[in-house]
Amino acid sequence: MTSLNGDVAWDDFNPREYVRRNYLFRHPDDEEILSLVRDHFSDHFRKSSGRVGSGIDVGAGPNLYPALALLPWCDRITLLERSLPNVRYLREQRDSYGDIWDKFWDVLCKEEAYRALGADPRVRFREAVDVRKGDIFDLGRRAERWDLGTMFFVAESITESLDQFRLGVAAFMTALKPGAPFAAAFMENSKGYYVDGRQFPATGIGKEDVRSALKGYSDDVCIRRLGTPDDLREGYTGMIVAYGRRDG
Numbered sequence: 001m002t003s004l005n006g007d008v009a010w011d012d013f014n015p016r017e018y019v020r021r022n023y024l025f026r027h028p029d030d031e032e033i034l035s036l037v038r039d040h041f042s043d044h045f046r047k048s049s050g051r052v053g054s055g056i057d058v059g060a061g062p063n064l065y066p067a068l069a070l071l072p073w074c075d076r077i078t079l080l081e082r083s084l085p086n087v088r089y090l091r092e093q094r095d096s097y098g099d100i101w102d103k104f105w106d107v108l109c110k111e112e113a114y115r116a117l118g119a120d121p122r123v124r125f126r127e128a129v130d131v132r133k134g135d136i137f138d139l140g141r142r143a144e145r146w147d148l149g150t151m152f153f154v155a156e157s158i159t160e161s162l163d164q165f166r167l168g169v170a171a172f173m174t175a176l177k178p179g180a181p182f183a184a185a186f187m188e189n190s191k192g193y194y195v196d197g198r199q200f201p202a203t204g205i206g207k208e209d210v211r212s213a214l215k216g217y218s219d220d221v222c223i224r225r226l227g228t229p230d231d232l233r234e235g236y237t238g239m240i241v242a243y244g245r246r247d248g
């Protein structure tokens with residue numbers, strides 16, 4: 001039977017185990033994604049006013065690096081997350097995040113706008129970040145819209161349904177104001193994943209599924225696949241990153 005988002009016990013997600021498995025070390029694919037996102041936002045804001053009011057990271061989970069990528073560009077950052085243990089983890093980290101996130105900040109600091117925040121961006125992070133317990137599928141139904149957005153490993157990694165993957169991408173894009181720059185990352189052909197012995201669902205998607213889900217929301221989008229056949233890992237075949245601007 002296809003597992004839908006509402007069927008899953010998201011409050012059983014163990015944030016510390018997820019971080020230990022995925023972010024204790026800096027994986028080359030994460031580094032490449034982060035570099036692409038850093039350059040995309042830096043190019044966008046170099047050409048425009050340089051700063052906006054609000055950013056959002058959707059399905060933030062216990063990953064701080066998308067929020068770090070948003071940090072120089074907006075006054076307030078919403079971290080939207082459904083799972084209570086992940087919400088608690090994010091609230092603890094907001095006050096003074098752990099050293100393990102510094103290696104991701106180092107990648108971002110290759111651009112001047114990030115370096116300009118100083119040696120320790122923790123103060124700015126604490127001031128900017130607002131952690132909210134919420135549901136991606138409610139985003140489009142609310143009036144609130146954001147100027148800048150990220151969504152990493154969420155729409156395809158919260159359901160086994162391709163339709164629900166598409167609804168997730170649509171909800172993310174609907175939450176953005178016209179012209180808003182965005183970046184989203186996806187696992188390619190994921191079969192699902194385990195965190196601390198608990199199984200979580202995924203939809204096996206590829207580049208064309210991402211392009212098709214974004215159609216009508218952003219035609220000005222760059223979609224890149226990362227990972228080589230030699231770099232075989234269990235449960236998925238690569239990563240996909242999409243970045244661009246929400247259609248006006």
Ligand SMILES: C[S@@+](CC[C@H](N)C(=O)[O-])C[C@H]1O[C@@H](n2cnc3c(N)ncnc32)[C@H](O)[C@@H]1O
Nearest residue numbers: 059060061063081082083135136152153157158
């Ligand atoms: C694979 S994790 C990705 C976490 C993080 N963005 C990252 O880059 O590692 C998927 C996340 O989506 C969250 N999630 C699941 N269903 C959700 C929903 N309906 N709305 C918002 N977040 C949800 C999960 O709790 C989990 O934190």
